[in-house]
Amino acid sequence: MDKSAEAAKVFNKLASLYQEKYMDVSQYAEGLEIFCNTLPSSSPHILELACGPGNVTRFLLNRKPTLKITGTDLSENMIALAKINNPEGDFFVMDCRNLKELSGPYEGVVCAFAFPYLTKEEVEQLIFDISGILSLGGCFYLSTMIGKYEDSGPRKGSTGDEIYMHFHESDHIENELQKNNFAIINKWEQPYESLSNPATDLIVIAQKKDDHLKSK
Numbered sequence: 001m002d003k004s005a006e007a008a009k010v011f012n013k014l015a016s017l018y019q020e021k022y023m024d025v026s027q028y029a030e031g032l033e034i035f036c037n038t039l040p041s042s043s044p045h046i047l048e049l050a051c052g053p054g055n056v057t058r059f060l061l062n063r064k065p066t067l068k069i070t071g072t073d074l075s076e077n078m079i080a081l082a083k084i085n086n087p088e089g090d091f092f093v094m095d096c097r098n099l100k101e102l103s104g105p106y107e108g109v110v111c112a113f114a115f116p117y118l119t120k121e122e123v124e125q126l127i128f129d130i131s132g133i134l135s136l137g138g139c140f141y142l143s144t145m146i147g148k149y150e151d152s153g154p155r156k157g158s159t160g161d162e163i164y165m166h167f168h169e170s171d172h173i174e175n176e177l178q179k180n181n182f183a184i185i186n187k188w189e190q191p192y193e194s195l196s197n198p199a200t201d202l203i204v205i206a207q208k209k210d211d212h213l214k215s216k
Contacts, residue, residue: 003164004095007117008074010161015077017159019053028112028143031203032056034186035108035141036064038207043068044107047133049096050114054082057089072096097122104133115144116165123168124176131180134208140182145199146170146189170202182206
């Protein structure tokens with residue numbers, strides 16, 4: 001079973017509800033502000049992976065209207081909402097595991113909470129692929145839930161729908177970033193309060209420092 005595809009089906013079903021609940025991303029404002037301030041030019045081309053209803057996109061465009069943003073998501077209904085919420089952007093359906101389909105380069109990549117739907121090996125590949133499409137000096141923003149990988153498993157939300165959630169470990173993510181020519185500008189952990197599924201979030205802002213030399 002493809003767990004990411006199964007998650008996309010749930011997000012298709014719950015897209016409007018997700019938008020109502022998560023459109024406000026102010027709790028992540030600090031990291032997104034650092035991302036904007038680290039971008040290497042005044043009008044950079046940004047790629048956003050797993051953009052959902054365009055909630056992060058909207059924050060970024062409000063903060064920096066000169067951004068050129070391309071957003072992707074595996075859920076068709078999420079992409080439809082993102083287009084409505086961000087008519088300035090360019091959005092299309094794409095699985096982030098197929099990032100090699102895009103040529104780039106981009107000056108920034110945003111990946112907010114895609115990692116929980118990817119295995120450890122898929123995360124390693126995605127970080128490698130992101131390094132490959134980022135220009136030198138380009139900035140990478142990521143956020144994810146952290147915990148012991150072996151604690152990954154199915155989780156039910158408030159609607160009763162079940163999604164397989166992967167927990168990733170901070171040290172593993174940091175090591176993969178360093179292996180793929182990223183210098184970490186800032187990173188921290190913060191609690192995410194939920195009555196049903198409390199979690200700890202990791203926020204990382206990293207910058208590409210060297211050429212993408214290896215193949216994977």
